[in-house]
Amino acid sequence: MTADVGHRVRKTSRRMADGREIIYFDDTEPFADRSAVDGRPLGPVAGGSAEMRYDPLTGEWVAIAAYRNDRTFMPPADQDPLAPTSPGGFPTEIAEASYDVVVFENRFPSFSPRAEGEPGAVDGDPLWPVRPAFGRTEVVCFSSASAGSFGSLSVSRARTVIEAWVDRTATLGRIDGVEHVFIFENRGRQIGVTLPHPHGQIYAFPFVPPKVARMLDMARRHRSSTGGNLFRDILDAERRAGTRVVASSEHWTAYVPAAARWPVEVHVAPHRDVADLTALSGLERDDLARLYGDILRRLDRFYEGDDPLPYISGVFQSPTRTDRDLFRLHLQVFSVLRGPGKLKYLAGVESAMASWVSDTTPERTAARLREVA
């Protein structure tokens, strides 16, 4: 399989020892052969028992994947499971001796194509519907080097990651039963990243996740009261005000939202109305690779000191089948660090009441992010 989209990337799909799919996205020419065989004696892949239960108090589905509690937790550095496999060395998830960008199915999936259960109800009570947690979760390795981060990638390699995101959005979105594709990165030990190797994740959800559902409700109300698209109107208002704009380019603007809830929070929105990553032009993808990398590098300079900033970054996309004219692609990047070494914890007010208190102002955050350009 070869996808030629301006930036030349070759896609090769292979199988891992336990049957999971692994997909190489190569940008280094001449393209390397991708025929290494994963010879590990792996047991059957987890996910058969993945289920989700409906919480009648909130109307939300809770995925239950008990086998995930055994997942790899901060392995020794010489056993990085996301590194390439050096000949004769520790066999990792990636059989090849090198790679550019690689995507593979998570060994401990929260949502799985292998979920086997039948729809039913907990204890037979209709208050508590249960379904198999059908879906798919993937790992995206940004680089074969065990250190580094998305922000330290070359623009060309970052662009390859974006091509992989586009491919996964399109491919996973076509699966029957997948309602939403969420691409994200958790970076930093302080937010519980169990593998330090630079990587992101993808969740193909069997439902529209609560946050997106909520945004769609708000966008629907906004459209019926003003006729406008909520996301575009917010972007226009931020550009007009300017006080929280961090950086902008021909096709994108990065800003701290007026009601930011995290100590560091940046939204990155395209200038053109698009539902998801697949609708971006080649130029828009190039431009995103540059601007997003720039923002991530500023995050690492946000506080004094040498520690990279822990962050969560998510690509907010339209549901795969519904409301594609209502939603509007954007990225949200935020950090839980409220000062050097000081974490903002999600305690009673946030975790129990879902209500946010910010310890800083969005304008102050934006000023600092402009300062560290």
Added chain:
Amino acid sequence: MTADVGHRVRKTSRRMADGREIIYFDDTEPFADRSAVDGRPLGPVAGGSAEMRYDPLTGEWVAIAAYRNDRTFMPPADQDPLAPTSPGGFPTEIAEASYDVVVFENRFPSFSPRAEGEPGAVDGDPLWPVRPAFGRTEVVCFSSASAGSFGSLSVSRARTVIEAWVDRTATLGRIDGVEHVFIFENRGRQIGVTLPHPHGQIYAFPFVPPKVARMLDMARRHRSSTGGNLFRDILDAERRAGTRVVASSEHWTAYVPAAARWPVEVHVAPHRDVADLTALSGLERDDLARLYGDILRRLDRFYEGDDPLPYISGVFQSPTRTDRDLFRLHLQVFSVLRGPGKLKYLAGVESAMASWVSDTTPERTAARLREVA
């Protein structure tokens, strides 16, 4: 002021050096004099600039209290600001040389009666309404001892804390503009508790917090489709199923909910329909003091090892003015620890998408909590 409610508690309200209110709830007879004067040279109390901004993407208010970033962070043990003030010693928030239970206004409030701003809009744009973050936040010290926890209180002292909660629910709920009173405890360094002294907190919110608003939506739908009260129907279903019931008493049942989202999670619900703590009878309060303490002690035995379990506990009450026949009082206690020393972090899926994945099953959690009785 004396409140006699079966269990004898004397309430004494005083002022702190900066004008904040401090309220002693005494249960030790003969009642001590509470006339100590707070002589600290404190600057003016924070809160004047507290504001809240409306987030148009979610329809939620975000409180902004930038002065909170300077709040006390893990002080040295000999400077516990919640200890009583020993004569000649370090002057704390509590001027008295001893106390039973004491409540006082938070020095770094997220919502404040002193919030001075005028309603308006960020940058004058109607997309972003702003209001002063009017409200009140309080600290509740469970004990004058710097170590220990709610679970180690005597039943009688726990009952005094409940009397303080009842008093605050009633008193704060009568303030014009307070829409919801949330009583909670964050326990443990792992969830960011900045002061180890056993204490809880109270937020008097100027709006119904998002989680309660969501529950009310669900309860409204349930009533219109079944005629029943959602919270009662869930309690009845849990008691009928029995598989997740942890403990019960004459007036209360504690269970792990069928769609629990946390590694350890227990809901404690009264058998009688009541909107909030103020409606509980003396016997129901006694019974809660016993059962809730029992549950907290089981939490500390949940995992092998000597570390007390970090937890968040919240009293879910009806809004102060609306939907009092729809909501139903209950407590929710949960922990972010998914194994000894292993935290469940709220990363991309939870923090960005508000979607939960559980690493265990509710039935397994309930079985363990029964085992450690």
